[in-house]
Amino acid sequence: MLDIKITKTTSPKAKPTGKLGFGKIFTDHMFLMNYTRGKGWHDPRIEPFHDLTLSPACMVFHYGQEMFEGLKAYKAADGSNYLFRPDMNAKRTNNTNDRLCIPQIPVEDFVQAVKAIVSVDQDWIPTEPGTSLYIRPFIIATEPFLGVDVSETFLFMIILSPSGAYYESGLEPVGIWIEDEYVRAVRGGMGFAKTGGNYAASLAGQVKAHDDGYSQVLWLDGVERKYIEEVGAMNIFFKIDGKIVTPMLNGSILPGITRDSVLQICRDWGLPTEERRISVDDLLEAQANGKLEEVFGTGTAAVISPVGKLRYKDDVMVIGDGKIGEISQKLYDTVTGIQLGKIEDKFGWRVKVD
Numbered sequence: 001m002l003d004i005k006i007t008k009t010t011s012p013k014a015k016p017t018g019k020l021g022f023g024k025i026f027t028d029h030m031f032l033m034n035y036t037r038g039k040g041w042h043d044p045r046i047e048p049f050h051d052l053t054l055s056p057a058c059m060v061f062h063y064g065q066e067m068f069e070g071l072k073a074y075k076a077a078d079g080s081n082y083l084f085r086p087d088m089n090a091k092r093t094n095n096t097n098d099r100l101c102i103p104q105i106p107v108e109d110f111v112q113a114v115k116a117i118v119s120v121d122q123d124w125i126p127t128e129p130g131t132s133l134y135i136r137p138f139i140i141a142t143e144p145f146l147g148v149d150v151s152e153t154f155l156f157m158i159i160l161s162p163s164g165a166y167y168e169s170g171l172e173p174v175g176i177w178i179e180d181e182y183v184r185a186v187r188g189g190m191g192f193a194k195t196g197g198n199y200a201a202s203l204a205g206q207v208k209a210h211d212d213g214y215s216q217v218l219w220l221d222g223v224e225r226k227y228i229e230e231v232g233a234m235n236i237f238f239k240i241d242g243k244i245v246t247p248m249l250n251g252s253i254l255p256g257i258t259r260d261s262v263l264q265i266c267r268d269w270g271l272p273t274e275e276r277r278i279s280v281d282d283l284l285e286a287q288a289n290g291k292l293e294e295v296f297g298t299g300t301a302a303v304i305s306p307v308g309k310l311r312y313k314d315d316v317m318v319i320g321d322g323k324i325g326e327i328s329q330k331l332y333d334t335v336t337g338i339q340l341g342k343i344e345d346k347f348g349w350r351v352k353v354d
Contacts, residue, residue, distance in 0.1 A: 058140070059142070070089075171332060
């Protein structure tokens with residue numbers, strides 16, 4: 001168990017009013033913990049939010065040895081504060097750490113740190129419908145050295161940001177651009193890891209999609225360039241002829257926590273589910289035969305993101321007349337209902353913050 005030293009700010013900031021947006025407003029405090037080779041993780045602390053002082057030679061700047069996670073805290077109707085499956089974020093952190101040669105953080109320490117910083121800044125958890133407190137844990141390599149090697153020192157931090165509703169005007173279907181030029185990841189690479197390099201690799205495709213009026217990019221595999229992988233910020237699901245289908249985890253796809261939750265919920269409802277390889281041709285054929293009934297993404301930010309349009313080269317597939325599907329809406333209501341304590345949590349996913 002971590003012995004966390006807490007130093008509270010003497011100059012608390014005014015809480016935001018109006019639209020919150022995402023990722024631009026930060027709370028009063030931050031969590032920090034250092035790692036030194038031979039000593040392990042040490043000096044866990046919560047301090048007033050502040051800028052960092054780092055050497056320009058820090059290895060994170062030159063070789064990208066870093067990772068991050070994302071989860072949320074929610075305010076329930078009775079005033080209680082909840083997290084959603086934080087142990088899964090801790091386990092995924094360690095999977096990413098293994099790939100990037102970053103030392104593991106015990107799951108219980110990760111969860112304790114998240115609970116502690118959320119508890120200190122719990123007054124920042126917004127209460128308007130659809131809002132939440134976004135939690136960003138991350139680790140950077142801090143050794144000042146220009147050689148290509150594993151850093152001997154690291155810094156683990158958690159910062160918090162009150163976030164507005166992802167869909168300000170309701171759950172609206174989005175347009176997805178299936179990228180046929182660039183690739184994001186390959187098996188054996190870092191596609192399954194939550195690291196900044198994956199997202200930097202996605203930016204060029206994202207710009208193309210936005211320029212053509214699409215909000216997200218759907219990536220294909222990096223070898224055959226025909227199998228569906230994931231969207232830039234979420235995993236992808238298809239309802240094909242009554243069956244819920246999603247690409248299987250193969251090492252180049254992020255193992256999303258919302259993805260896993262949706263699969264468990266669908267199976268609990270008795271819906272047939274499949275995790276398998278899905279090609280673009282499979283989608284085009286299902287659409288032509290009238291069997292592509294729904295498409296939706298899953299992720300921490302949006303929870304469920306219904307897809308109304310898919311573009312691949314010269315083909316544009318309109319899904320469900322461009323409207324949200326029945327299963328997409330039901331899943332959104334169920335996951336958010338569990339997160340906010342509005343419906344029974346039969347899976348034991350909701351974790352209370354004292």
